[in-house]
Amino acid sequence: MAHQIEAKPIEQRFARGWHCVGLAADFKDGKPHRIDAFGTRLVAFQGEDGALNVLDAWCPHMGGDLSMGAVEGNTVACPFHGWRYGADGKAAEIPYCKRVPPKAKVRTWHVQEENRLLFVWHDPEGNPPDPQQPIPHYKACFSDNWSPMTLTSWVINTNNRELVDNIADMAHFDVVHGAPPVYFANLFEGHKATQLMVGSSARLSGESRLLSRATYHGPANLFVEMVGAFDGLTIRSMLITCNTPIDLNSFRLFYGVLVERIPGLSDEQNQAIAAQYVEQAQAALLEDVAIWDNKVRIDNPVLCENDGPIYAARRWYQQFYVDVAQIEPDMRESRRFELDFGLDDKPALHHLD
Numbered sequence: 001m002a003h004q005i006e007a008k009p010i011e012q013r014f015a016r017g018w019h020c021v022g023l024a025a026d027f028k029d030g031k032p033h034r035i036d037a038f039g040t041r042l043v044a045f046q047g048e049d050g051a052l053n054v055l056d057a058w059c060p061h062m063g064g065d066l067s068m069g070a071v072e073g074n075t076v077a078c079p080f081h082g083w084r085y086g087a088d089g090k091a092a093e094i095p096y097c098k099r100v101p102p103k104a105k106v107r108t109w110h111v112q113e114e115n116r117l118l119f120v121w122h123d124p125e126g127n128p129p130d131p132q133q134p135i136p137h138y139k140a141c142f143s144d145n146w147s148p149m150t151l152t153s154w155v156i157n158t159n160n161r162e163l164v165d166n167i168a169d170m171a172h173f174d175v176v177h178g179a180p181p182v183y184f185a186n187l188f189e190g191h192k193a194t195q196l197m198v199g200s201s202a203r204l205s206g207e208s209r210l211l212s213r214a215t216y217h218g219p220a221n222l223f224v225e226m227v228g229a230f231d232g233l234t235i236r237s238m239l240i241t242c243n244t245p246i247d248l249n250s251f252r253l254f255y256g257v258l259v260e261r262i263p264g265l266s267d268e269q270n271q272a273i274a275a276q277y278v279e280q281a282q283a284a285l286l287e288d289v290a291i292w293d294n295k296v297r298i299d300n301p302v303l304c305e306n307d308g309p310i311y312a313a314r315r316w317y318q319q320f321y322v323d324v325a326q327i328e329p330d331m332r333e334s335r336r337f338e339l340d341f342g343l344d345d346k347p348a349l350h351h352l353d
């Protein structure tokens, strides 16, 4: 009998964790900024005091969009009737009324600036950020030895689980990206999931070997270290790949790239290499998108020997979609997987942190 593909309706829920919303500097211009995420709209603004605030954007008065308003002092003013909301989410002032109704309050979001990016903490239970699930700090983002980060973002029209499946999907790298692995390993542990891959890619390593170590810190932020080659030169790069759900059927993918400066090359030459990496990364992403645009969600994939641990990856990912009290030990336990196609000098399997 043919295999029956199963796909439960996607639950109306978004992952617990830090999610990137863009370059922190972009929000520091004294204007309100619109962020479509988690099935709703948020507004980010910097008040006079310098603090970056993120609030729900839909005004509880009559539904105006705060991100279309204006920053006044430490508040954001609604464009509809001028109610002004402060960092605590409360209406601080109504221009035509002395008494502010106690219900005039919007949800506030925890924010953190790290690696020059701005992150918001999403938690369906409304708890504050979990210190056990931090955003790692990368010195490369602040070092003169590395090119400044270029950040690009794209809207991808599928559920973000399709992207996260990639962490364990060995077999698509050759067919979709032309980068066959000779060694592929995964380590799942707590809130981290790592993929270690040795292979080659005409685009990112030429004739040489490509090594990539990628670690999810939580559900949405993948930090990747890559050693490849370009024109016979060894290239070390860092990629920060962040997915932030817009709704259940789309997410924004942020793609930050840093390339270690090659001594002896000019700034222009180093920047050209970084630019080339961004281009290649975008090309690779479009290859994934072409698949996602023409596939179905499948909860019960039929796997074969040498497939990566798709079920283990999904079990790990599931911890971010249940209440903290419902997290089962096997979602966070340490699990290692290895696929070896004949590599003698295997790199050590550990997280990138």
Ligand code: FES
Pocket: 059, 060, 061, 062, 063, 064, 065, 078, 079, 080, 081, 082, 083
């Ligand atoms: S809808 Fe925002 S002030 Fe009226």
Ligand SMILES: [Fe+2]
Pocket: 166, 172, 176, 177, 288
């Ligand atoms: Fe891919």
